[in-house]
Amino acid sequence: MPPTAGPQDGPAVALDTVHKRYGAVQAVDGVSLTVPRGEFFGLLGPNGAGKTTLVEIMEGQRRADSGAVTVLGHSPWPRNPALLARIGVQTQSSAFFVRLTAREHLRTVAALYRVDDTAAESALASVGLTEHGGTRVDDLSGGQRQRLAIASALVHQPELIFLDEPTAALDPQARRTLWQVLRDLKGEGRTIVYTTHHLDEAEELCDRVAILVGGRVVALDSPGRLIEQGSPTTRLLVPAARLDLETARGIPGVEHATLDGDSVVLETLDAGSVLAAVDALAGLRGVRTRTAGLEDVYLQLTGAPEDHRSQG
Ligand SMILES: Nc1ncnc2c1ncn2[C@@H]1O[C@H](COP(=O)(O)OP(=O)(O)OP(=O)(O)O)[C@@H](O)[C@H]1O
Structure with missing residues (x-):
């Protein structure tokens, strides 16, 4: 079932001057951005830049201290069950039912979302895992598990998908396979908010990227335009x-x-x-x-340490 939302329904995500502080740490410091529906949006930034906090605010897992947050036309906080059914979340530490097969795992996830087994089967197919459906989760390779994590976020056909470093720890071939899965998701009209440290990947996949530093957006544009305006x-x-x-x-x-x-x-x-x-x-x-590539722009904006550049 393709996503049904039309452009008249407004952007997938709209943030206006969002702040979040943990004690002395200002994790998110006045972020405003809009992600139109159907966009593949990348969130980049060094460790501690505030990416996870920002994504958790969009997902409704954390409450912003101030600012306006709208996801698919609704406030994600307090948690909104109607909204949860429309978003998919894949995290780096996705939980699996490891003793089940990939197919059984997805059927269980489908049941939790109150969708039927056909949905599990199509999620399995959409990440190219149909032939491994009968393999136990703990016998899958790292790349296959990553794909299963994405499939778990897709079972209920969400309009908006949050992906947190889905290609971390994959070999180059498995990464390329996963890129195609992600392109196909975008091809289906879904909106993707994508956190990654792989700049080549962001350059290849994302329509636009925001670069966060110290909780602030320091750049927001298509990779091509950022490179053009950069070094x-x-x-x-x-x-x-x-x-x-x-x-x-x-x-x-x-x-x-x-x-x-x-x-x-x-x-x-x-x-x-x-x-x-x-x-x-x-x-x-x-x-x-x-x-120059996106990596050069990124290093300029996030501050490449001079001693890194002069090392052999
Ligand atoms: N629950 C928390 N309590 C206190 N401080 C936190 C908490 N979560 C995050 N922080 C701090 O907030 C800042 C932003 O962290 P966040 O995890 O959002 O960054 P990130 O960009 O996702 O980093 P990474 O790339 O390492 O995942 C960091 O300084 C972090 O130490």
Whole structure:
């Protein structure tokens, strides 16, 4: 069953000047943002930035100290059973009935939501686990368990899904498989609020991202626009065997030069002339260029420690 809400129903999430303090810690400090329906919205930020607190406020698990919170047109606090049926929550520590098979687990979750076994079966299929439906939960691989955690959040066909680092601890192949599952969810018109520390993933999947630092939103836009407005720096990676760090630092136009594995990494705003200089000094064989990505923007906004940049 596709989500039924239309655009006339307003945004999936609207936060206006939300604050939350724990004792001396201002965990959320005046956050305002709107997530339109159908958007894949990423929440990024360093440890302790306030992401979990903010998501818990949206889910109705915590009460904001002040500010307005609207989820699917309703206040999530005090907990609203009608709203709970319309949202799905996957957490990093999803609870499983480990002695059951994947299918039995989902049927149990379905029963808790008062939906039938067909819903469990379609949730299983939507994360590509049908053929593992008969496998006991504790025999599933890490990636399969992550998919089962997402399926558990989907059983009742929620319009709005909260996903907290669903690809944590997955191998690259399992991550890619899960990305497709997430794209399919978006394709079905569902709204996704996605917390992640994987910036490549946010760049790949999210329509827009908010970067939180110290409980405040310091950037909010599509990854593409954030990158465009962010650093125009280009990185050149030159095999370290052919160019030493001191020489690299002396090339006019090089802002930073660092050693990364067996490459010297040159950061520059003037890639053309630095490339020409590298060509004259070391030749261009094996030289790679890397333009800025979301990670560069993120590090700029969240403050990359200078000593990280200068480490080999
Ligand atoms: N229940 C709590 N009691 C007291 N302080 C808390 C509580 N929960 C979170 N905090 C503090 O509030 C701040 C924000 O924490 P929060 O967990 O929301 O950040 P986060 O961005 O989700 O971090 P992470 O990426 O590590 O999960 C941190 O300083 C944290 O120590």
